[in-house]
Amino acid sequence: MYLAHYGLVEKPFQISPDPRFLWLGENHQEALATMKYAVLSNQGFLLLTGDVGTGKTTLINALVRSLGSDTLAATVFHPRLEAIEFMNTVARAFSHSDLNFTKRLDFITWFTGFLKNAHDGGLKVLLIIDEAQTLALELLEEIRLLSNIERPQSKLLNVFFVGQNEFNDILGSEQCKALRQRITNNYNIRPLSRDETKQYVHHRLRVAGAKREIFAAAAIKEVPSPTATLA
Numbered sequence: 001m002y003l004a005h006y007g008l009v010e011k012p013f014q015i016s017p018d019p020r021f022l023w024l025g026e027n028h029q030e031a032l033a034t035m036k037y038a039v040l041s042n043q044g045f046l047l048l049t050g051d052v053g054t055g056k057t058t059l060i061n062a063l064v065r066s067l068g069s070d071t072l073a074a075t076v077f078h079p080r081l082e083a084i085e086f087m088n089t090v091a092r093a094f095s096h097s098d099l100n101f102t103k104r105l106d107f108i109t110w111f112t113g114f115l116k117n118a119h120d121g122g123l124k125v126l127l128i129i130d131e132a133q134t135l136a137l138e139l140l141e142e143i144r145l146l147s148n149i150e151r152p153q154s155k156l157l158n159v160f161f162v163g164q165n166e167f168n169d170i171l172g173s174e175q176c177k178a179l180r181q182r183i184t185n186n187y188n189i190r191p192l193s194r195d196e197t198k199q200y201v202h203h204r205l206r207v208a209g210a211k212r213e214i215f216a217a218a219a220i221k222e223v224p225s226p227t228a229t230l231a
Contacts, residue, residue: 012208017058019065023203025196028055031187035063039071039126039158043184044147046160049167050189056162059189060128067126072118075128079135083142087111090127104142112149115156125157132163137175144179197223 003009012021024032031048038046050056064073074093081089087107091099094114101107118125129135129143143159150156161167165188171180192200198220205214 006214007209007211008205009209012204012210017061019061021204021207022058022062023200024062025192025200027190028059031189032059032062032066034185034187035059035160036066038160038185039063039067039124042124042155042158044155044158045179045183046158046185046187047167047171047183048160048162048187048189049165051165051191054189054191056189057130060130060160060162064128070122071124071126073126073128075130077130079129079131079139081139083139086139086142093127094125108149111146115149116151119151119154119156126160127157128160128162130162132161133167133170134163135170137170137173140170140176140179144182147182194221 003011035046035048037043048056048059060075064075067073072094074090074095076086076089076093079086079089084101084104084107087104088099088101091101091107091110096114099110101110115125135143147155147157147159161183170176171183198217201215201220201223
């Protein structure tokens with residue numbers, strides 16, 4: 001009923017990400033460019049952090065859509081796993097659903113071959129780990145060790161940690177010192193500014209079919225910028 005009342009063809013503020021509604025503020029554009037450059041230049045580990053609702057997952061989706069056929073990308077969205085469960089999840093994320101490892105050594109052997117074959121075929125490999133703040137310290141160390149699979153002067157694996165701000169505290173611990181030293185890029189997503197929030201609201205309304213102003217300026221000022229996500 002409210003769609004017809006406001007002259008909309010669809011709901012403009014759905015929670016689920018939709019690339020048609022994507023709108024990037026200045027900070028988010030810079031973050032996306034940083035991530036794309038890190039992949040193209042095989043920089044290894046990247047850290048992307050931000051508060052809840054600042055658009056981290058949206059940026060991941062935008063990044064994956066922007067990558068060419070020369071990049072194999074996979075995302076682990078729920079990494080609160082035991083080590084062997086994580087390894088099987090990684091294998092399946094790279095479209096090897098028929099694999100089921102029971103031993104760490106077997107996974108390392110397979111993954112080493114997978115990375116080297118990709119490199120020989122001119123492909124880059126990107127593993128994105130969302131909600132990284134839920135990773136156990138032991139699993140973080142396992143992930144660091146995966147970066148040891150490389151060739152002289154050439155990294156075979158890029159890992160992007162994407163997590164809430166408290167992940168920085170985890171990485172700051174003594175147990176994560178070795179991993180912290182390998183992170184080449186550390187980018188923090190800031191909430192949208194007041195003006196960006198206004199642009200974001202207007203953009204979503206236009207995509208949803210709005211032909212006129214729906215919210216008064218005073219109403220838009222009431223939108224809390226820290227919770228304004230991009231898509």
